[in-house]
Amino acid sequence: MNGSTPLAAGGFGATQRRDAWWIEPAITAFVLGGFVVYANWAAFRNRDFSFGPYLSPLYSPNLEHLLGPGVWPSGLPSWFPRSPAFLIMWAPAGFRLTCYYYRKAYYRSFTAHPPACGVSEGNRGYRGETAFPLVLQNLHRYLLYAVLLLLGFQWYDVALGFRFEDGFGVGVGSLVIAGTMALLTGYTLSCHSLRHLAGGKVDCFSCVRFGEARRRLFLGLSRMNEHHMLWAWVSLFSVIFADLYVLLCAKGIWTDLRLL
Numbered sequence: 001m002n003g004s005t006p007l008a009a010g011g012f013g014a015t016q017r018r019d020a021w022w023i024e025p026a027i028t029a030f031v032l033g034g035f036v037v038y039a040n041w042a043a044f045r046n047r048d049f050s051f052g053p054y055l056s057p058l059y060s061p062n063l064e065h066l067l068g069p070g071v072w073p074s075g076l077p078s079w080f081p082r083s084p085a086f087l088i089m090w091a092p093a094g095f096r097l098t099c100y101y102y103r104k105a106y107y108r109s110f111t112a113h114p115p116a117c118g119v120s121e122g123n124r125g126y127r128g129e130t131a132f133p134l135v136l137q138n139l140h141r142y143l144l145y146a147v148l149l150l151l152g153f154q155w156y157d158v159a160l161g162f163r164f165e166d167g168f169g170v171g172v173g174s175l176v177i178a179g180t181m182a183l184l185t186g187y188t189l190s191c192h193s194l195r196h197l198a199g200g201k202v203d204c205f206s207c208v209r210f211g212e213a214r215r216r217l218f219l220g221l222s223r224m225n226e227h228h229m230l231w232a233w234v235s236l237f238s239v240i241f242a243d244l245y246v247l248l249c250a251k252g253i254w255t256d257l258r259l260l
Contacts, residue, residue, distance in 0.1 A: 012112070012122035021116040029109035032102075035236055039093070042243055043085035048250035049243070053161045054173040056243040057180050061153035063087040091146040092184075096236075098140035100192045101229050141193045151188060154181055170260035173245060180235075180242040187231040190224035 015021065042049075042058050049056040063071055064084040072082055096102050107113050114121040158181045161174045188194070199218030205211035224231070248254035 012115075012120060014120040015116075015118055017116075017118050021119055025109040025112075025115060028105050032106060032109065035240065038240055039089070042247075043083050043089055044081055046081045046083035046085070048247045049085070051173065051246050051249040052171075052256070053163050054171075054177055054246050054249070054256075055157045055160070056246045057154065057177065057184065057239050058089065058243050059085050060157045061088065061150065062157075088150060091143060091150055094139065095143040095147045095188075096232075098137045098143060099232065100140075101232050103137065141197075144188075144191060144193050147188055151181075151185060154184070164258075169258060172257045172259065173249060175259075176242050176245050180238040183231065183235040183238045186224065187228075187235040189221060190228040190231045192225060192228070195221040195225050 039058065042056070049059040050062075055062060062084045064082070064087065069082075071087065076082075108115055112121055158178050161177045162168055162170060164171075195218065198221050199205065199214050202208055202211075202214065202218075205215040205218075208214065245254065249256050
């Protein structure tokens, strides 16, 4: 295969690369697929999502607790579990699904479109993000607003994680929940769309209102954005760990250690 021959002519997987390029998309598919399975299992579980002052991040905020049973629309089939997780998971799930980094990850891992840089996907056409369901990727900026709103309520639940029956205290679970929320916040603040909102369309910061504040915000978010992939993966694993921690404590399998 010479340098003038299009990769598509060689069929799917044709490449001049000599490294094991398929390992990364295979691992990504396994990890992301595992998280999707776990998150759905946790949501359908609909129990053991709280222990003492702790609330699993997959159920935070608990809108059913805040708004009452009337929050559920009428006409739902009897088999559908009234799990509080389903009331809020659509926002963070959609936010990650349309995330600029995750798009690359699952395009390569699940759709092989393309499977890797410099690797042919065959004769498949490409229409950008004008084809359904890719057009849904444009919802990312709006899902960002929903996630930012949820963050406020979730940090309130973090504060409640330090309120025990005998007053203020610190348990291992308090730190687990707070650490998870810090990582989720870092992932959200490193978002490309938020960076663009801060100053992506500004050519002259000194020419706009609050220009210096926006410049500082833009530079700060840009530094976080450089590590967006790291924020994405670490926050993903932290959510699973925090949910498992609360679950094991609720089942009596794990004992929460009170530090203060």
